[in-house]
Amino acid sequence: MLSCFYKKQVKMIKQSKYFITGFFLLTILLSGFAPKKDKTKLLARQWIMTGMEVNGKAISTKMIERQQRNGMVTILEFRKNGRCSVKISTSQGRITKRNEWKFEDEQKKLIITHKIKGGTETRQEFDIIKISSKKLILLLKDRRETQIFIYKAYKPKKRQRRR
Structure with missing residues (x-):
C-alpha cells in the first residue's frame, strides 16, 4: 500500500514538472511575440x-x-x-x-x-x-x-x- 501511494506521488511530481516546464516555455515564447511598448x-x-x-x-x-x-x-x-x-x-x-x-x-x-x-x-x-x-x-x-x-x-x- 505504501509503494502504491509512493508511485502516485512520483507520478504527480513528474506531471507537475512537465506542466511547470511547459508553462515557462510558453510564457517565454509568447513574451517574444508580445507587442513592444511604444516609446x-x-x-x-x-x-x-x-x-x-x-x-x-x-x-x-x-x-x-x-x-x-x-x-x-x-x-x-x-x-x-x-x-x-x-x-x-x-x-x-x-x-x-x-x-x-x-x-x-x-x-x-x-x-x-x-x-x-x-x-x-x-x-x-x-x-x-x-x-x-x-x-x-x-x-x-x-x-x-x-x-x-x-x-x-x-x-x-x-x-x-x-x-
Whole structure:
C-alpha cells in the first residue's frame, strides 16, 4: 500500500514538472511575440539637460547647476506628432530650433532632423540608452567624439499673474 501511494506521488511530481516546464516555455515564447511598448508616450514631454559626458569625461553636476542658475539652460520638447524643439537659453538670449523626430531600429534610435532654408536637412542620430517617464539618456557619436546627454522630465513653473 505504501509503494502504491509512493508511485502516485512520483507520478504527480513528474506531471507537475512537465506542466511547470511547459508553462515557462510558453510564457517565454509568447513574451517574444508580445507587442513592444511604444516609446512615443515616454518621449512626448519636455526634458531639461542635467548632465553630459564628452569622450567619457563627465561635465560636473555642479557646473551644470551653476549654469542653470545663471540662465544657461537646454530644454528639449518632443510632441507626439513627430515635431520637436530645442530651446537653448544663455545670458545673450534664447534660441529655439524647430525640428522633426522619429524612431528607427525598433525604437532604439532617435533621429532628429532640422530643415535649413533652401531645403537641405541636417540629421542627428542618437542611440537611446535609457528612456522612462522621468529620465532620458541619449548617446551621440560622430567622427571626432562621443557625447552622452542626460535629461530629466521638466515641467515649467507657471508664472503667477500680477494683479
